[in-house]
Amino acid sequence: MRKVISYTLVFVLVFSFGTLGLTYAGSSAQNKLDDVNDQLSSVKSQLHEGKKLENSLNKEIQNLEGKINASQAEIDSLNGNIAATQNKITEALAQLDQLEKNMDVQNNNLNGRLRTMYKNGSAGFIDVLLGSTSVTDLMTNLDRVQRIYDSDKQLMEQLQEEHNLIDAQKKNLLNLQSQLVASKEEAAQKKEDLTENQSAVADKKAQVASNNDALEDMEQSFLAEANRLKAEILASQSTGTTYKGGTMQWPAPGVTKITSPFGYRIHPILKVKKLHTGVDIGAPSGTTIVAANAGTVIKAGWNNSYGNMIMIDHGGGIVTLYAHNSSLLVKAGDVVSRGQAISKSGSTGQSTGPHLHFEVRVNGNYVDPQSGWI
Ligand SMILES: [Zn+2]
Secondary structure (H helix, E strand, O other), X not given: OHHHHHHHHHHHXXXXXXXXXXXXXXXXXXXXXXXXXXXXHHHHHHHHHHHHHHHHHXXXXXXXXXXXXXXXXXXXXXXXXXXXXXXXXXXXHHHHHHHHHHHHHHHHHHHHHHHHHHHHHHHHHHHHHHHXXXXXXXXXXXXXXXXXXXXXXXXXXXXXXXXXXXXXHHHHHHHHHHHHHHHHHHHHHHHHHHHHHHHHHHHXXXXXXXHHHHHHHHHHHHXXXXXXXXXXXXXXXXXXXXXXXXXXXXXXXXXXXXXXXXXXEEOOOOOOEEEEOOEEEOOOOOOEEEOOOOEEEEEEEEEOOOEEEXXXXXXXXXXXXXXXXXXXXXXXXXXXXXXXXEEEOEOOOOOOOOEEEEEEEEOOEEEOOOOOOO
């Protein structure tokens, strides 16, 4: 949509430049200036929106950057945990290995002793018995054999118990490790999604930024063209004429209410702070509007902002403008006298209700009509 609008503007721009070779009479230069100013204000408002969009996309990119960094930190932290867990697993495996060796040794000891005892059989037992000097000695000898065997067996059981414990720890560690790896994969996927998202937003931002650049170029061209036309209008106005009118005639006889004075205000339709370039006089629809002074009509026609409007050149660089009329009673080129009816008031163009918007321009600059003009 944005693209379509800017292409339309490019077309308008090219079209308007395409006709620049023509020389204008005063009134057609004024029409041209009004058109250029309309286009300029359209470009400005598009540029305003474009810059807002660009800023919000920039913020989104930064926001995604933060999230990507957070994902990377999470991945780093998980990598640390995975490495630490891997160390613990390696350690547990080494311990298990060592324990298994010890158990083999102990098992051999035990088997060896059992084998010896078995091989000696009852003879061994009788030897012990016969070798004993007394019943007490015999009991002592038997007890010694038994204790050695018990001690071997107990040691073996301890080793087995320790092995079971470490094996359980190892299983827990492996379990933890697979959870950590799964979490890491999830974080990596999240980071990838965020990165893709960020790159899409960055593409969009680049598009908007280049569109804004084009709008800025257009703004400059329109400004230059507007200045050129203003100079042209001034040149055509100021040839040998001087303003002789003195204080002007009130342009809406019978209506005294000023609903909005000249100066900076929040625009009632655009909702942005803008110079109100004239005074609004609360004339009901159909009120007769008169020329504030004698002069030549340089524009009588339609403008998107001013609606049905009239501009009168009074000489000496003084121009008055009457906007939002319901109907026009004069045409460009007409010579009008002070107080002559020129239009009926209304609410055409950018207007919130019936009124006369009255402007005084001196050498192309807006001045406050209430500063001694009316
Ligand atoms: Zn106004």
